[in-house]
Amino acid sequence: MRLYNTLTRKLEELAVHDNTVRMYVCGPTVYDLIHIGNARPMIVFDALRRYLESRGYTVIYVQNVTDIEDKIIRRAQEEGRTPAEVAAHYTEEYFRDLAALGVREPTHAPRATDYVPKMVTFIHSLVASGHAYVVDGDVYFSVRSFPGYGKLSGRVRDDQEAGARVEVDERKRDPLDFALWKKGKPGEPTWPSPWGEGRPGWHTECVVMSRDLLGETIDIHAGGSDLIFPHHENELAQAEAATGKEFVRIWLHNGLLTVRGERMGKSIGNFEYARDVVGRYGSEAVRYFYLSRDWRKPLDFSHESLAEAKRTVDRVYDFLWAAEALPDGGTPGPTAELDALTQRFHDALEEDFTTPAALAVLQEIVGLGHRRKQEGDVAGAKAAAAVVRELGASLGLFQAGRPATEGLAEDLIRLLIELRAELRTAKQFALADRVRDRLGELGIELRDGPQGTTWALRPSSDEEAGPEA
RNA sequence: GGCGGCGUAGCCAAGCGGCAAAGGCGAGGGACUGCAAAUCCCUUAUUCCCCGGUUCAAAUCCGGGCGCCGCCUCCA
Numbered sequence: 181m182r183l184y185n186t187l188t189r190k191l192e193e194l195a196v197h198d199n200t201v202r203m204y205v206c207g208p209t210v211y212d213l214i215h216i217g218n219a220r221p222m223i224v225f226d227a228l229r230r231y232l233e234s235r236g237y238t239v240i241y242v243q244n245v246t247d248i249e250d251k252i253i254r255r256a257q258e259e260g261r262t263p264a265e266v267a268a269h270y271t272e273e274y275f276r277d278l279a280a281l282g283v284r285e286p287t288h289a290p291r292a293t294d295y296v297p298k299m300v301t302f303i304h305s306l307v308a309s310g311h312a313y314v315v316d317g318d319v320y321f322s323v324r325s326f327p328g329y330g331k332l333s334g335r336v337r338d339d340q341e342a343g344a345r346v347e348v349d350e351r352k353r354d355p356l357d358f359a360l361w362k363k364g365k366p367g368e369p370t371w372p373s374p375w376g377e378g379r380p381g382w383h384t385e386c387v388v389m390s391r392d393l394l395g396e397t398i399d400i401h402a403g404g405s406d407l408i409f410p411h412h413e414n415e416l417a418q419a420e421a422a423t424g425k426e427f428v429r430i431w432l433h434n435g436l437l438t439v440r441g442e443r444m445g446k447s448i449g450n451f452e453y454a455r456d457v458v459g460r461y462g463s464e465a466v467r468y469f470y471l472s473r474d475w476r477k478p479l480d481f482s483h484e485s486l487a488e489a490k491r492t493v494d495r496v497y498d499f500l501w502a503a504e505a506l507p508d509g510g511t512p513g514p515t516a517e518l519d520a521l522t523q524r525f526h527d528a529l530e531e532d533f534t535t536p537a538a539l540a541v542l543q544e545i546v547g548l549g550h551r552r553k554q555e556g557d558v559a560g561a562k563a564a565a566a567v568v569r570e571l572g573a574s575l576g577l578f579q580a581g582r583p584a585t586e587g588l589a590e591d592l593i594r595l596l597i598e599l600r601a602e603l604r605t606a607k608q609f610a611l612a613d614r615v616r617d618r619l620g621e622l623g624i625e626l627r628d629g630p631q632g633t634t635w636a637l638r639p640s641s642d643e644e645a646g647p648e649a
Numbered sequence: 650g651g652c653g654g655c656g657u658a659g660c661c662a663a664g665c666g667g668c669a670a671a672g673g674c675g676a677g678g679g680a681c682u683g684c685a686a687a688u689c690c691c692u693u694a695u696u697c698c699c700c701g702g703u704u705c706a707a708a709u710c711c712g713g714g715c716g717c718c719g720c721c722u723c724c725a
Binding site: 186189205206207208209214215217218219220221222249250251330333334335336382403404405406407408409410411433434435436437438441442443444445446447472473474476477478480484485488491492495498499502524528534536537539540541542543544547550551553554555 | 651652653660661662663671673674675687688689717718720721722723724725
């Protein structure tokens with residue numbers, strides 16, 4: 181499979197030697213609920229993970245939880261809680277949201293606070309090797325010490341007008357130097373270190389966790405395109421300065437979610453919480469919505485688009501459930517057409533994981549299935565449904581069974597009672613009686629009274645009498 | 650200002666040098682239906698933001714415009 185590597189700006193073969201893909205996807209800072217834009221990398225890279233697994237790879241999928249960071253501290257102060265409480269709360273909510281989105285849990289979900297000692301050791305080694313320096317309890321990475329700095333984001337140091345929008349910290353040797361360790365302020369959570377009490381900077385945790393759980397060189401490191409600079413640039417610099425080895429083989433960056441062309445963001449206020457959107461349209465509609473657009477391109481959010489995605493998903497299920505409910509019939513006909521479509525599906529994904537093209541193929545298979553069903557080719561229709569199930573599974577779609585009808589029964593009974601009342605009004609007693617008799621045969625007794633009709637289950641069947649353990 | 654991306658039908662969206670341009674939504678016509686819904690069939694871009702160029706051949710490559718967006722500060 182080939183994927184577009186941000187570092188080289190080219191499509192590159194995902195070369196895996198031991199059949200295991202080691203991938204790391206940047207996770208959330210747990211200071212608030214995630215919004216639907218935050219969910220894009222979770223869904224897209226979950227789909228990639230599933231697809232790789234469907235192709236026979238073993239995937240070790242790591243996603244961190246940043247549970248110590250400025251925003252968490254600020255939030256805690258606002259709410260009068262401890263940062264640890266805030267982080268614990270939103271971590272739990274985060275995993276709740278992931279589950280609601282149909283995203284599988286990562287193989288490992290390390291917390292930054294569990295890695296502080298290892299980060300201290302790592303930073304210490306950078307100081308020892310001259311890649312970092314200590315200033316009054318803070319530790320900075322020296323970008324000048326790493327000649328490759330800027331290679332991921334395509335930035336040359338001299339191009340940068342650092343300080344244009346932020347005041348330059350006079351203590352830094354270079355404006356682009358960034359904090360590896362921050363000296364603790366009163367009231368903030370701190371950990372011990374050789375440079376005094378403090379806490380780690382954001383850019384270090386991913387490097388240390390990634391190395392700890394996946395090794396010095398990993399296959400894929402992924403995240404939103406807004407993380408390319410400075411976050412991933414800084415990670416790369418630290419990791420390669422420390423080991424002298426390639427940190428990441430392929431960097432993947434998804435496009436951002438926009439609203440009327442403008443980036444969805446917490447600070448802009450144009451966001452919707454992921455759980456609200458999932459609650460309204462369902463997780464599969466959200467997934468279909470995301471996969472219907474190339475993962476690298478920006479995608480515009482609108483309720484119309486989500487509604488359309490939901491309709492599309494519903495119609496695929498209409499076909500699946502109808503085809504699967506057909507009685508088994510006949511021998512399956514020639515599979516050439518289905519085979520060709522299946523091939524096209526894989527071709528689309530093997531070339532930069534082009535999910536929109538793959539979904540288009542899925543639509544063609546559904547159309548083919550409908551046609552076969554209409555022609556009376558039951559086996560052909562079922563074969564098409566089976567392929568949709570199989571290919572859908574490789575992206576995390578179309579695995580639901582027919583919804584249970586519990587709760588529907590009562591509504592249907594009320595509906596029949598209503599219709600029967602109208603029949604009685606119209607003096608269509610024969611039909612009205614038939615409704616009552618047929619319901620009676622089903623164990624539902626109608627009782628006409630002055631206040632209208634009520635009903636009761638007649639405990640006649642033994643399913644009700646069966647002793648429950 | 651620097652770096653990167655995008656511009657394909659009414660809308661969404663593949664295609665990235667060679668079948669008069671996938672797929673979905675919407676719209677129109679037909680089949681089916683008591684009427685619908687669903688489904689099926691047909692139609693809906695001779696053309697890919699504009700202008701040049703390369704080529705036997707360009708939506709696809711090159712140059713120049715125009716428009717939109719992201720990053721350069723925490724951000725998926």
